[in-house]
Amino acid sequence: MSDRMKSIVFALVLCLVCSSLLTAASSRLQPVQERNFQIDRRKNILQSISLVAPGRKYTGEEIDRLYKENIFKYYVDGEGAIINPDTLETPEQSGLMPLYLAMDEDSRIRSYIIPVESNGLWGKIHGYMALKDDGATIEGFTVYKHSETPGLGGEIENQWFQENFVGKKIVNPENEFVAVAIAKGSAADSVADEKLSNYVDGISGATLTGQYLTQGLHRILKKYEPVSLNFRQNALQCRMQNHEPWCEDPDHE
Amino acid sequence: MNPGVKTLIMNKTLQIFLRPIWTDNPINIQMLGICSALAVTVQLKTAFVMALSMTFVLSCSSLMISLLRKQIPKNIRIIVELSIISTFVILTDEFLRAYMYDVSKQLSVFVGLIITNCIVLGRAEAFALSNPPHLAFIDGVGNGFGYGSVLLIVAFFRELLGSGTLFGIQMVPDVLYKAGYVDAGFMLLAPAAFIIIGLLVWLQKAVAGKRELDQ
Numbered sequence: 090m091s092d093r094m095k096s097i098v099f100a101l102v103l104c105l106v107c108s109s110l111l112t113a114a115s116s117r118l119q120p121v122q123e124r125n126f127q128i129d130r131r132k133n134i135l136q137s138i139s140l141v142a143p144g145r146k147y148t149g150e151e152i153d154r155l156y157k158e159n160i161f162k163y164y165v166d167g168e169g170a171i172i173n174p175d176t177l178e179t180p181e182q183s184g185l186m187p188l189y190l191a192m193d194e195d196s197r198i199r200s201y202i203i204p205v206e207s208n209g210l211w212g213k214i215h216g217y218m219a220l221k222d223d224g225a226t227i228e229g230f231t232v233y234k235h236s237e238t239p240g241l242g243g244e245i246e247n248q249w250f251q252e253n254f255v256g257k258k259i260v261n262p263e264n265e266f267v268a269v270a271i272a273k274g275s276a277a278d279s280v281a282d283e284k285l286s287n288y289v290d291g292i293s294g295a296t297l298t299g300q301y302l303t304q305g306l307h308r309i310l311k312k313y314e315p316v317s318l319n320f321r322q323n324a325l326q327c328r329m330q331n332h333e334p335w336c337e338d339p340d341h342e
Numbered sequence: 343m344n345p346g347v348k349t350l351i352m353n354k355t356l357q358i359f360l361r362p363i364w365t366d367n368p369i370n371i372q373m374l375g376i377c378s379a380l381a382v383t384v385q386l387k388t389a390f391v392m393a394l395s396m397t398f399v400l401s402c403s404s405l406m407i408s409l410l411r412k413q414i415p416k417n418i419r420i421i422v423e424l425s426i427i428s429t430f431v432i433l434t435d436e437f438l439r440a441y442m443y444d445v446s447k448q449l450s451v452f453v454g455l456i457i458t459n460c461i462v463l464g465r466a467e468a469f470a471l472s473n474p475p476h477l478a479f480i481d482g483v484g485n486g487f488g489y490g491s492v493l494l495i496v497a498f499f500r501e502l503l504g505s506g507t508l509f510g511i512q513m514v515p516d517v518l519y520k521a522g523y524v525d526a527g528f529m530l531l532a533p534a535a536f537i538i539i540g541l542l543v544w545l546q547k548a549v550a551g552k553r554e555l556d557q
Contacts, residue, residue, distance in 0.1 A: 096415040103422060107429040114433050118440040125443035 124149070129233055131156040137219035137229035138191045138200050143248050160202070161190045169315030186312065191219070200228045201320070203313050207305020210297045212236030214245065214305065220259070224320025227269060230254035242298030253289035259310055259317065261287065266314050268307040271299035359480050362488040369492040369539065370546045374460040378452050379493055380535040386509045389497035390490075391445045392452065395434045397486025399456050400465060401479050403427045407470040408478030414471075423466045428457045461485060496538045504529030 128149045135141045135155055147155075164172045164185035172185060189202035205216040216232035232246045244250050254269065261267045267287050272279050273296055276288040291299040310317070368374045375396075382392040406426050407414070414422050435453045438446035446453065456462065465485055470478040501507055503526045506514035514523065528534050 092415065092417070096418050099413065099415050099422070100418055103425055107425050110429060111432055111436075114436050118436050121440040122436070122443075125440065129443065129447075 128152050131160075133231040133233040134160055134189055134202055134217050134219075137202055137217045137231045139229060140191075159191050161192060163188050163190055165313065165316045167315065169317075169319040171316065188313070188316065189217075198222050201316070203309060205230075205232075205306065205309050207309065208301045209235055209237050209305075210242055210295075210301060211238070214302060218254070218306070218309070220317065220320075222320055224317040224322075225258050225260045225264075227254045227257045227259065237295065237298050242292065242295040244292045244295065245298065245302065250290075250292060257289060258286045260321070264321070266311070266317070268303075268310045270303040270307070273299065355477065355480055358477055359484040362481070362485040363491060364488075364546075365550055367488045367492065367546065368461045368464075368485055369489055370543045372461075372464075374464060375489055376539065378455060378459060379489075379496060379539060380532045382449060382452050383493055383497040383500055383535050384504065384530055385448070385501050386494065386497045388445060388448050389493040390509075391438070391442060392449060393486070393490025393493050395438070395453055396456060396459070396461075396489050397483060398434055399427065399430045400462055400486045400489075401482030402430050403462060404465055404470040404478040404482035405475055406430075407466045408473060408475040411471050419471070420463075420467075423463060424457070427462050427466065431456045461489060492539070492542060495542065496535050499538055500529045500534055504534070 132141055132147065132152050135152065136143060138159075140155055140159060141147055141152070162174060164174055164177065165188045166172060166185055171188065171190075177185070187204055189204075191199045191202065193199050200219050200221050202217050202219045205214070205218050207214045207216075212235065214232060214237070215234040216230065218230045219228040220226065221228050230251050232251070235243070235245060237243045237245060257269050259266060259268055262283065270288050272288045272291045274291050274293060276285060276290045280288045362368060366372065369376065369379055378392065383389045403423075403426050407423055410422075410426075431454060434456070435446070438449070438453060465481060469481045473481070498508065501509075502513060506512060506519075506525050514525075526534075
C-alpha cells in the first residue's frame with residue numbers, strides 16, 4: 090500500500106472509530122442531559138417568583154414537586170386570552186405563545202411568567218421574566234442559557250443583576266407600556282428620576298449585551314402586552330372551552 | 343531481572359511522573375494552559391473538576407497516541423492527534439453535562455477548550471509519539487496533576503480571599519464580617535489569578551533554581 094493510501098485509510102478508520110464513540114456516548118447520555126436541562130429550566134421559573142433561593146441546592150425531585158404544585162403552563166393568543174393547553178391539539182403550531190401561571194392554593198393567579206428569548210452579543214439569551222398579577226410590576230428575572238463573555242456580559246446570570254429587575258415596572262406612570270430597559274452603567278446616574286422605575290443598572294464593560302437584552306425584552310414584552318393589558322385592566326377574558334378557576338363570573342360583582 | 347535494574351526502571355517511571363509536577367510544571371515552568379487557569383479558578387470546585395477532566399484527557403490521549411505511534415502516518419500526524427484529543431474532550435464534556443450539570447454550566451466553554459490547550463498536544467508530540475504506552479500514560483497523569491495542582495492552589499486563595507469560602511463552605515467566621523472584614527472582590531477577577539500564578543512562578547523558580555545551583 091502506498092503511503093498516501095495508508096494515510097487515507099488510517100484517517101477514515103480513525104474518523105469512523107471516533108465518531109461512533111461520540112455518537113454512542115451522546116445518545117446514551119442524552120436522556121440524562123435533557124432531564125438536567127428540564128430541571129434547570131423549572132428551577133429558573135421557580136426562581137423568577139422566588140420559590141427557590143439562588144444559593145441553595147435542590148434535588149430534581151424537590152424542583153419537580155415545587156413546580157407541579159405552583160406552576161401551570163398555559164397559552165395566550167394574540168388578544169391576550171389565556172387558553173388551557175388541554176383544549177388544544179397542537180399548541181405550538183397554532184401561533185399561540187406559552188405562558189406559565191403561578192397560582193396559590195385558592196387557584197388565584199399570583200403572577201405570570203413569560204419565557205424570554207433575546208439576542209445577545211454572541212448568541213441567544215434564554216430566561217424567564219415573572220410579572221405580578223397587576224400586569225405591570227416585575228417579580229423576577231432569570232437567565233438559564235447564554236453565550237456572553239464570562240465576567241462581562243456573563244454577569245446577566247448573576248444574582249445582583251437579576252435582582253435589579255425586582256419591583257421595576259413595564260409601564261410608565263401614565264400606565265402606558267414602555268417595557269424595561271438596561272441602563273448604561275448605574276441607572277440612577279444616567280436616567281431621569283421619573284423613568285427610573287423602567288430602568289435597571291447596566292453591567293460595566295458589557296454595554297452591548299445590555300443593548301441587545303433591552304431590545305429583546307422590549308420585543309418579548311410587547312408580544313405579551315395584550316395579556317399584560319388584560320391583567321392591568323383586571324379583565325381577563327376566558328375564551329376557552331373549559332371553565333377555569335380564575336374566570337370570574339361577570340354577574341358576580 | 344536483577345533488583346538494580348528494577349529500581350532503575352522504577353526511578354525512571356517515578357521521575358516521568360514527578361517531573362511535570364515540580365521541575366517541569368506545565369503552568370509554572372512551561373507557561374502553558376494559562377488561559378484556562380485564569381478562567382476556572384474562582385472556585386475550588388470548578389478548578390477541581392477541571393483538573394480531573396484535564397488529567398483524564400491528557401492520560402487517555404497520551405496512551406492512545408502512544409499505542410498508535412507506529413501506525414500513525416507521519417504526514418497527517420497532527421490531525422490524528424487532535425482527533426483523538428477532541429474525542430476524549432467531547433466525551434468528558436458530555437459526561438459532565440449529564441452527571442455534574444451545575445459544574446459544567448460554570449465551566450462553560452473551558453472544558454471544550456481543553457482541545458486547544460497546548461499542554462495536551464505538546465505532550466502528545468513531545469512524549470507520547472516516541473515512548474511506550476505505559477510511560478506515556480504516566481506522563482499524562484503527571485502533567486494533569488502538575489496542571490491541576492497549580493489550579494487548586496490558585497483557586498484556594500481566590501475562593502478563600504474572594505468569597506470567604508472553600509469548596510462552597512464558609513471559612514471566614516461571621517464575627518470577622520461583623521467587625522468590618524470585606525471579601526476582596528478583586529480576587530474574583532482574572533487579574534488576581536495572574537498575580538497568584540506570577541507569585542507561584544517566582545516561588546518555584548527561587549526554590550527549584552536554588553536546588554539546581556546546589557547540585
